[in-house]
Amino acid sequence: MDAIATIQPKAMRDTLLLSLYEAMLRDNDIFLVTADFGSPVMDKIRADVPQQVVNVGIAEQNLINVSAGLALEGFKVFAYAIAPFITMRCYEQIRVNLALLSEVRPMNVNLIGVGAGYSYVVSGPTHQCYEDLTVMRAFPNMRIYSPADQVAAAELPGRCLSSDGPKYLRLDAQVLPVLYSEEPPIFANGFHEHRNGGAVCLLATGYMVHTALKVADRLMASGISVGVIDLFDICGFSEDLLQSVLSSYRGIVTMEEGFRGRGGMDAMMFDYIVRRGLDLRMLNIGVEGGYRFELGERHVLHEHVGIGVERVTEKVRGLMKSLSA
Amino acid sequence: MMNMLQFEAGVLEKLNAKAHWVWRETLKIHRQSQETRVASSLSAVEIFVTLYYGGFLRFDPANPLWELRDRCIISKGHGSLCMYPILADLGYFSVTELEKVCKEGSFLGGIPDPVIPGYETINGSLGHGAGVGAGMALGLKRKGRNQSVYVVTGDGELHEGSNWEAFMFAGQHRLDNLTVLVDNNHISMLGPTDEIISHRSLIRKFDAFGWFAIEVADGHSVAAIAKALQDCRREASGKPSAIIVNTRKGNGVPGLQDAPLSHVAAIKPDLIDQLIGER
Structure with missing residues (x-):
């Protein structure tokens, strides 16, 4: 418990993006695509590795399609937006250009959705997300990661980079208590x-x-x-x-x-x-x-x-x- | 880069002959597979023939995913039946496969998928090609590569809003390695595009989105399409290109050509026999 107590609580997206940032510094083939959605760590990524980042604007259909195109050119892509929008606004793009196409082409596209469940508390039901597990698990080849704390979230980029295929990373938007020590959960068990x-x-x-x-x-x-x-x-x-x-x-x-x-x-x-x-x-x-x-x-x-x-x-x-x- | 004089002297005849052969082969496929969408395939014959036989695309049939190839995305999946004879002729697969279109065990379906050698992406669901093509074009640029991306769409397909997200994006990022060819056959599934949602001026729309846009008045002239492609290469520096190719849906087939409901119409086998015999 002492080890956990020393970890400063952060939002999942910040620890995840920090891990991603470090990976992007080492690997030029990692690309981050955002639908005009940011964070302080995102600002750092945009400043330090601008050639590996693009903002498609508030356009989730294009977020997915551009990500698919980049993945077809060999980039390992992380697409970043608010959870209900990156899953349901562009559902058909995910189906066709990620789920279907990845069956015949090697592609590594990882959808980072921020705002699972009620975590955008005051924003109301448009920004809250209670359907994503249902709709995303309908794809037979979609891997879904739903971490419970920032330590588990920080492990996700490494997991995602090590295997191809479409993945959905479902993050809470709030700063939650830390559950894991510096020793993260064993992802192989799930x-x-x-x-x-x-x-x-x-x-x-x-x-x-x-x-x-x-x-x-x-x-x-x-x-x-x-x-x-x-x-x-x-x-x-x-x-x-x-x-x-x-x-x-x-x-x-x-x-x-x-x-x-x-x-x-x-x-x-x-x-x-x-x-x-x-x-x-x-x-x-x-x-x-x-x-x-x-x-x-x-x-x-x-x-x-x-x-x-x-x-x-x-x-x-x-x-x-x-x-x- | 193609030499225009050489093109005019020798290649044009070859291209015209090839376009006629593709037109006939497309009808023959439709004769055996009546469920195929033939009208929108006949409007696009000269577009694909010019791209694939006119020297505009770099490709290797022996290695369909050759890294140095130019990417050609056929977004109007339904309307690319005419690509089957082209790909077979170029050696992507055996011409004997053309006799099996839509038959059990064949990989040549009514709507093509990337299990077919030569097809880059999933097609059929409309409005995806431009965005995926824009992503590929951005990726090639960020890697400092000089390959180009071509996307062939239909005009009815442009009713899908995802296209316009992609067009905004490509204009913003000055993707001059991206060219969109619109098979502007003026007819959607239930009638004239203008009567459903008129595009008014596609040229002005693309121009407003930061594209270099030109129009081909006769989309069944390989020379005119080739000239437009050359103009794009010459003049579109710093901008993506759009070529509005005015075509006729069901081109060359009496009763089908320009018919409002031609998209879902089948041509009777007797008429196909007659047409193939005549031309």
Whole structure:
């Protein structure tokens, strides 16, 4: 914990872009394309390696197409924009020029989407993003990384540069507590087990890992132990290893900052459990009640839509009761 | 660079003969595969013949992804059936493949994909070529390479807004290694383009976007297309080029040529036999 305490909290995008910046200084074939979206680290990149950067303006369709063209010319491309816009504004461009074309041409294009879930709290539903896991996992060859903290986010450029294909990097826009020490999670596994024990395991991604840890703390205060897993490689985690970890549990709770029952992480885990024949009761935590326009702090909004600490704790208790019945 | 006098003296006849051969072969493919979009392919014959046989593109059929090739993106995927005989003739694949278009096991579909040797990108879904081409052109420039990128679009395709994002981008970044040829056959799927969303003056639009733009009055004249391509090379320094090639949809086929619904029309096999016999 001491090592974690010494890390200054930063936004995921800043640690990720800093890693990318260092890689760009070493490798002229890395290209950063932005849809007029910045950050202080982006300013540094633009100043120091201008030949490897281009701003396409507020034009996400062209962001994807230009990125595809650069990738076809051998560049390793990072495209950078706000999460709902880089996924849904240009969905067909991603399908045709990244997902389809990368099946027949070597291409390395990595979409960095900032603003997962409710992280743009006061900007309302246009800038919030509760559908991206659903729509991006529909592509059979899309790798999705959903880190829960800045340390994991900083690891992503290295991961992305080491393998071709289309990838979506789903970043929170807020500065979140640090979960990992200088020793980052093992990406080859695709998940990290933060807590273990008890009958139920909370399987969360992104911001919801922090909620899961708070829920676990609350339950522990009343003597109930639960497991907590951070799933950050949504489509590429080690299925065998996860099965081994889950074998000690009787129930699993999926936790995502996206619409419940709409094909996101809940559907993915349902498929996994059925396909593997696991004997697990499953509870899905996700946004309920459709689009909302209320303003408020993120944790308050989360309670409104059923994914806040209070509501989740209550639901997990319910699951435990049904398991012991 | 092509010598114009030499071109006029000898190559023009060869190009015209080749265009006629491609026109016939395109009809023959359509005869056996009636579901193909033949009308928009017939409007583009001379554009592709000029690019591929006129000395404007550097390419190597034995090595389709040769690094020193010029890139040619065929954004109007439906309307490039005429590319199949061209690519076969150039040696990208066997001419016997032309008998299998749209048949089980063939790689030559109704809409071409990059599994076909000679095709750079995915086609069919419209409005993608210009942006991908702009990205390739930017990449080539940033690497200090002198290859060029050509993109062939249709006029109906230009209703897709993604094109205009790409045109703004290419003008801003002065991508003078990028040339867009618009097969301006004036007809979209459900009728004349002007009656759907008129482009008014494409020349003025491209000019306003920072492009060097010229028009070819007769898009079935290989000499006129070749001259336009030469003019672009000579005069478009510091700007991307657009060539508005005025063509006829269904060119040379009575009943199909310029018909408002020609895009989805098929030509009866008897008429194809008659046309091939006549010309």
